[in-house]
Amino acid sequence: GESVGLHLPTLSVQEGDNSIINCAYSNSASDYFIWYKQESGKGPQFIIDIRSNMDKRQGQRVTVLLNKTVKHLSLQIAATQPGDSAVYFCAENSMDSSYKLIFGSGTRLLVRP
Amino acid sequence: SQTIHQWPATLVQPVGSPLSLECTVEGTSNPNLYWYRQAAGRGLQLLFYSVGIGQISSEVPQNLSASRPQDRQFILSSKKLLLSDSGFYLCAWHGTRYLWVFGPGTRLTVL
Numbered sequence: 165g166e167s168v169g170l171h172l173p174t175l176s177v178q179e180g181d182n183s184i185i186n187c188a189y190s191n192s193a194s195d196y197f198i199w200y201k202q203e204s205g206k207g208p209q210f211i212i213d214i215r216s217n218m219d220k221r222q223g224q225r226v227t228v229l230l231n232k233t234v235k236h237l238s239l240q241i242a243a244t245q246p247g248d249s250a251v252y253f254c255a256e257n258s259m260d261s262s263y264k265l266i267f268g269s270g271t272r273l274l275v276r277p
Numbered sequence: 278s279q280t281i282h283q284w285p286a287t288l289v290q291p292v293g294s295p296l297s298l299e300c301t302v303e304g305t306s307n308p309n310l311y312w313y314r315q316a317a318g319r320g321l322q323l324l325f326y327s328v329g330i331g332q333i334s335s336e337v338p339q340n341l342s343a344s345r346p347q348d349r350q351f352i353l354s355s356k357k358l359l360l361s362d363s364g365f366y367l368c369a370w371h372g373t374r375y376l377w378v379f380g381p382g383t384r385l386t387v388l
Contacts, residue, residue, distance in 0.1 A: 207379040267321040
């Protein structure tokens with residue numbers, strides 16, 4: 165069924181520290197995953213994606229790790245900046261339901277100056 | 278490149294009034310289109326998707342309906358709004374398997 169979001173947990177980090185945001189996905193058949201950043205009043209913004217044939221992918225200051233065994237996804241943000249403050253969502257997609265992008269419950273990231 | 282437009286950007290409506298939110302897509306043809314809703318402080322819930330003109334699939338039973346009168350137009354409607362319909366409504370476009378684009382959203386407040 166749908167992974168309908170719960171009230172958002174919050175991660176508070178000091179500016180300059182690394183942030184790790186976790187996500188548990190629901191469908192073992194999912195083979196494509198996306199991390200989105202959403203700022204207040206705006207639509208989700210693509211950050212990074214990963215396909216299931218990989219367990220790690222790096223972007224600029226961001227790294228996504230995929231553990232298919234336990235259906236877990238994480239987003240690591242290096243040297244977190246105030247502009248990183250937002251809500252972060254993971255989303256999953258599977259070949260057998262390739263038309264559906266299912267969102268996990270988000271995490272609010274607060275960066276302390 | 279593909280662009281999604283949504284309007285209005287914000288809307289305040291009384292309970293029991295009708296609703297019409299519009300989404301249009303530029304830069305592509307025959308797109309898969311989606312309506313998501315986000316309640317305050319919550320994640321995104323898929324409401325409807327459409328793979329072509331006149332083709333609508335509903336994901337959750339509710340007070341809302343969707344229509345796709347043209348290839349690049351997707352409309353979300355209600356005959357009578359409920360308080361629980363308040364939220365942030367997002368239209369999304371799905372191109373290739375690995376390409377999803379979201380619109381700017383419409384914030385709906387039902388009073």
